[in-house]
Amino acid sequence: MEANMSVVDVVSQIQQLKQSGETMSKKKIKHSHPDLLQNALYYFPSWEHAIQNSESV
Template structure:
């Protein structure tokens, strides 16, 4: 069995999280959230998952919830 299939199987059966590589650092995530806030963009997770999926994915890597990411960005 290939490693990727093994990871998938483990994550499905045991709830093991598959390691994720991030494309943004935590400071970049915080800064992008601040910029969106200053531009009066809606900050709800559902809309941002469509318009800024990479930002949401990286934010959830560093913070337990989207609300935590907003709070830590001064929002």
């Protein structure tokens, strides 16, 4: 699998979803934003890690 988004794009999109009040559960994101989840898992060991990294930026 190759990423089609940069890590900056992934973090930025996670931040935007959180700010808009989107449910951040892996199951919901897999259904509503599968490309985001796939790219996040390319850069981070888990969806939770991706969320944590988006908070520290």
